[in-house]
Amino acid sequence: MSEAIETARTYLRPSKKLPTVWCGGCGLGIILSAMIRAIARVGVEKNDVAVVSGIGCTGRMPTYVDFNTLHTTHGRALAFATGIKLARPSLTVIAAMGDGDALAIGGNHFIHACRRNIDMTAIVANNSIYGMTGGQYSPTTPHGKRGTTAPYGNVEHAFDVASLAAGAGATFVARSSVYHARELDRLFEKAIRHKGFSVVEAVTNCYTSYGRLNNHASPVEMLRWMKENSVPFAAAAKMDPEELEGKFTRGVIVDRELPEFIESYDEQASALAENPVAVEQVGNILRRFDAAAERLNPKSG
Amino acid sequence: MGRRLILTGNDAAAEAMRQIDPDVVAAFPITPQTELMHKFAQHVADGDVKAEFVLVESEHSAMSATVGAAAAGARAMTATSANGLALMWEIVYIAASSRLPIVMPVVNRALSGPINIHCDHSDTMGCRDSGWLQIYSENAQEVYDNVLQAIRIAEHPDVLLPVMVTFDGFILSHTAEILEGLEDPVVRKWVGDYESKYTLLNTDEPVTYGPLDLQDYYFEHKRQQIEAMRNAPKVVRDVGKAYGEISGRSYDLLEAYELEGATRVIVALGSTAGTAKAVVDEMRAAGEAVGLLKIRCFRPFPEAEIAEKLSRAKAVAVLDRSVSFGAPGGPVHKEIKAALYGTGCDIGLVNYIYGLGGRDVSMDHIRQAFTDLTTIAREGTPSDGVRFLGLRD
Ligand code: SF4
Numbered sequence: 212m213s214e215a216i217e218t219a220r221t222y223l224r225p226s227k228k229l230p231t232v233w234c235g236g237c238g239l240g241i242i243l244s245a246m247i248r249a250i251a252r253v254g255v256e257k258n259d260v261a262v263v264s265g266i267g268c269t270g271r272m273p274t275y276v277d278f279n280t281l282h283t284t285h286g287r288a289l290a291f292a293t294g295i296k297l298a299r300p301s302l303t304v305i306a307a308m309g310d311g312d313a314l315a316i317g318g319n320h321f322i323h324a325c326r327r328n329i330d331m332t333a334i335v336a337n338n339s340i341y342g343m344t345g346g347q348y349s350p351t352t353p354h355g356k357r358g359t360t361a362p363y364g365n366v367e368h369a370f371d372v373a374s375l376a377a378g379a380g381a382t383f384v385a386r387s388s389v390y391h392a393r394e395l396d397r398l399f400e401k402a403i404r405h406k407g408f409s410v411v412e413a414v415t416n417c418y419t420s421y422g423r424l425n426n427h428a429s430p431v432e433m434l435r436w437m438k439e440n441s442v443p444f445a446a447a448a449k450m451d452p453e454e455l456e457g458k459f460t461r462g463v464i465v466d467r468e469l470p471e472f473i474e475s476y477d478e479q480a481s482a483l484a485e486n487p488v489a490v491e492q493v494g495n496i497l498r499r500f501d502a503a504a505e506r507l508n509p510k511s512g
Numbered sequence: 513m514g515r516r517l518i519l520t521g522n523d524a525a526a527e528a529m530r531q532i533d534p535d536v537v538a539a540f541p542i543t544p545q546t547e548l549m550h551k552f553a554q555h556v557a558d559g560d561v562k563a564e565f566v567l568v569e570s571e572h573s574a575m576s577a578t579v580g581a582a583a584a585g586a587r588a589m590t591a592t593s594a595n596g597l598a599l600m601w602e603i604v605y606i607a608a609s610s611r612l613p614i615v616m617p618v619v620n621r622a623l624s625g626p627i628n629i630h631c632d633h634s635d636t637m638g639c640r641d642s643g644w645l646q647i648y649s650e651n652a653q654e655v656y657d658n659v660l661q662a663i664r665i666a667e668h669p670d671v672l673l674p675v676m677v678t679f680d681g682f683i684l685s686h687t688a689e690i691l692e693g694l695e696d697p698v699v700r701k702w703v704g705d706y707e708s709k710y711t712l713l714n715t716d717e718p719v720t721y722g723p724l725d726l727q728d729y730y731f732e733h734k735r736q737q738i739e740a741m742r743n744a745p746k747v748v749r750d751v752g753k754a755y756g757e758i759s760g761r762s763y764d765l766l767e768a769y770e771l772e773g774a775t776r777v778i779v780a781l782g783s784t785a786g787t788a789k790a791v792v793d794e795m796r797a798a799g800e801a802v803g804l805l806k807i808r809c810f811r812p813f814p815e816a817e818i819a820e821k822l823s824r825a826k827a828v829a830v831l832d833r834s835v836s837f838g839a840p841g842g843p844v845h846k847e848i849k850a851a852l853y854g855t856g857c858d859i860g861l862v863n864y865i866y867g868l869g870g871r872d873v874s875m876d877h878i879r880q881a882f883t884d885l886t887t888i889a890r891e892g893t894p895s896d897g898v899r900f901l902g903l904r905d
Contacts, residue, residue: 315569344541360553360567
């Protein structure tokens with residue numbers, strides 16, 4: 212049995228939920244398999260991984276994988292994931308979201324998760340459209356490109372997902388595409404290993420809802436577009452802005468160290484536990500609560 | 513004369529919106545409402561309407577933008593379904609309490625979780641106490657007609673409250689029907705121009721919407737909302753009658769279908785009323801005394817009219833396409849029970865919860881309910897007053 216089949220057997224839920232609901236030629240399967248390869252390489256036990264999603268085509272991802280999984284509401288994957296990580300800091304938590312999910316309805320959660328630097332990985336599958344609901348323009352639809360709600364071209368401007376994450380304070384930010392499947396799993400691996408909040412933008416193709424509206428010939432042609440219009444980050448640094456027009460950069464964009472949220476929180480709690488004044492103050496508050504509770508609800512006997 | 517159109521429920525709502533041409537429409541995609549907004553967006557892009565259209569980043573923002581526009585004096589609309597409506601919740605209440613006559617088609621869909629995209633009424637029934645009027649539609653024709661009437665009802669000076677026009681997701685939103693539309697000038701004249709009484713944009717008489725309102729006046733303001741709701745039934749009826757004059761189709765709060773002499777009656781709303789009518793026709797032809805009471809206007813709840821319409825029945829089955837967990841029956845059932853309290857009538861009453869998450873309700877299910885009513889007419893309200901239709905054991 213090949214290694215790939217063995218990995219699939221280990222990490223997928225074949226008896227339950229395959230084949231996927233995704234359209235033929237959709238890039239989401241490539242992202243899913245890259246995520247699985249990355250987790251396998253990190254070597255974390257399946258039961259120690261939680262994969263959380265919101266709504267949309269990407270939101271279906273947790274259905275197929277045999278980890279602890281949670282399929283939540285539109286835009287809220289990171290909020291649920293934060294709760295999971297706080298309750299069980301030992302879990303490796305991964306939130307998989309689409310561009311509409313992560314950046315429109317969930318945009319507020321996204322920037323604050325970046326700022327908070329809690330140790331988890333956010334995968335943003337960016338196909339520049341709301342795929343599942345039928346091609347409405349999203350926060351990453353490029354200016355001038357078409358959506359069903361922008362039949363003659365989008366008059367708004369797109370977010371640069373990686374720059375947004377970097378600006379909001381994420382301590383690891385990277386980007387690649389589904390054409391670069393191997394690079395993608397290596398970036399996912401780095402992101403999972405990174406201590407702090409990591410964002411990996413996976414540029415992907417939605418031929419069904421985006422490609423057809425924007426004169427792409429096929430899903431394959433969209434992959435070719437990614438190949439021809441992306442530049443490794445290091446090479447891009449040496450290029451003129453004109454040369455980079457209409458292209459996207461790939462690779463690790465931010466990788467820095469900053470105290471992680473849960474560690475900082477625990478540190479503060481242990482420091483307070485050793486501070487007699489703080490212990491007394493907290494003790495007083497608790498005693499007052501107890502006294503109030505006793506007044507409201509006197510214990511019999 | 514009208515125009516014959518072949519439209520889905522979503523298309524019918526979009527066509528009504530095209531003709532209304534509101535000043536502002538804010539939207540966010542959610543199944544099964546999406547095609548409605550695609551159609552409207554196409555009209556905007558083609559220059560068929562003058563409306564400002566904005567695709568915002570969530571339903572919370574869609575309702576907020578609509579409230580903002582309405583407070584500024586615009587005729588503003590949006591549309592949603594299920595979780596979208598749930599996310600709007602906070603602002604749904606603010607729209608009503610700010611007395612903004614927003615009209616919102618809601619394409620009924622089950623609330624999560626687990627995630628389900630098909631029809632039930634848990635979304636709109638969940639906000640039955642939010643201060644919005646709620647009008648349920650039986651078919652695409654009614655979707656179209658109800659949206660046009662809703663504008664006049666919402667903006668009526670005695671009401672000034674927002675209105676939800678609901679229709680069943682997929683069952684109505686995605687199936688095409690032949691219906692009759694009005695000519696554009698007729699609709700223009702029907703809706704007229706909207707003149708807001710207090711607008712944020714009137715700098716000569718500046719106003720504030722939604723400021724802090726504590727123990728001093730909050731209660732009185734709620735009382736005003738209650739009064740506006742009390743005024744609404746007359747306005748719904750008057751508008752329904754006036755609409756009949758321009759379209760040939762009049763509307764009332766309720767529709768009594770074959771109630772004359774009916775001893776066994778089913779109460780339903782939405783598309784199920786259509787299915788029930790087919791069963792009633794069949795059973796009437798076989799000489800059985802059955803009828804249907806369709807509730808069109810659920811908010812405000814026409815309790816006196818319902819009690820009157822049911823007063824001659826022996827047994828009544830109330831169909832609820834949502835659950836009120838922990839309550840003694842579904843939302844429609846509870847209110848019917850309350851409406852009958854103290855009227856002295858002797859009716860066997862049973863509640864059927866049905867069709868959750870899009871579970872199909874067939875003519876057989878309705879027949880089953882009528883069959884049960886034969887026993888209930890004889891023996892009175894059964895001890896298991898809340899039953900299920902089409903549920904696996
Ligand atoms: S609609 Fe687009 S994103 Fe969704 S499965 Fe199909 S191709 Fe993929």
